[in-house]
Amino acid sequence: MPAPPAVPTRAPGEDTIPTDPYLRIGQQPSDRGADTKTLLTWAQDLRAEQHQVLGFPGALDFSYSELGPLLDVFANNVGDPSSGDASAVHAKAFEQAIVGFFAETAGAAPDDVYGYLTTGGSEGILYGLATARRHLPHARVYASDQAHYSVHKAAGLLGLEVTTIASREDGTMDPDDLRMHTFVHRRINPRLGRGPGAIVLATIGTTMHGAYDDVTALRRIASTAGAVYVHADAALGGLVAAHAPSRPAWNFEHGADSVSMSGHKIIGSPVPCGVVLVRRELVPEAAGAEYVKATDRTLGCSRSGLAALLMWSALRRLGHDGMRERIRAGLEMADYATRQLASAGASPSRPADSLVVCFDRPDPWIVDRWHLACEGDRAHIVTVAHVGREQIDGLCADLSSGRRP
């Protein structure tokens, strides 16, 4: 992909949140009633603004308030979802049901994969790459220039080297560039078998464009370097790919060894969460700890039972059929947005079956008003469930008015 022309932007970290002296926690207990009012006013203000958030992938159409009493219990999912533990105050049965649902979504029989509820897509990437490193300790990671920045953070923690592969115009990893790089890094060393191997980080729904890397093709191409491990970072696009008419090759059936997805994006949740799934034979034997009396192959120790309860509730309301309908509606809204943005002269672009629609970056007031995500001279919206025609029409009206001299 050609480098975008330089446009003055706010640099990461340039926007800082000032410390609010009113919120300072001092020596004396504060007035609980006043604090409750502060919190509820904050929530009300945020809710009022949320229908204008078009540029980020978290669906905001949810309500879990009837489950308020869950806030009065402690549920701590220590260790593996299938493992008992000493405290026995957990919600692991619910977590197992969630993992089963996501396994089916990702083309695996629930018994064939190990998985657990993470804090989000990024923990899943770290888990996938850690598993890959255990099997291919000499391999480097191949990720496209469109891969999420969490990939670099995870690789850095694990001491894995990342080779950045160019992307094509539509945002997918360039197979020819992957072929060239895996060929260069093959090493004919009898001690290392056919070569060091390759860890391919495929992105299923790239952050800027929503493009789907082809797991089957990338796996085949990378085998020049020896054994291949593929992690599918499906944080944004896994649930979409699972129901997309063009049937992207993204999951276990297509050759992935591990898959990570976010729970708070397409589905929507008041607490960030996600799921990581790994082919069962790639996960080490369960090791236990005396104190917690649980087997634990997760990255955390204590994990949120509340996130599992809320996610279970959301998934039960949908089922696979409801999810398919949710995705169909989102794709239809992306079609609508593409047409309207074209009429507004904003040059939209969108890969097949993507919820992400890119267009020419508008004036800063429009970026701020509609909470758009920008990169270079392009901006994007993501048509998750709270984004309807009304907001798209509002955005397009602003784009047209902003153009007037």
Ligand SMILES: *Cc1c(COP(=O)(O)O)cnc(C)c1O
């Ligand atoms: C959002 C996203 C992530 C990070 O997921 P979190 O749940 O925010 O940690 C990683 N990869 C891609 C492609 C994403 O869109």
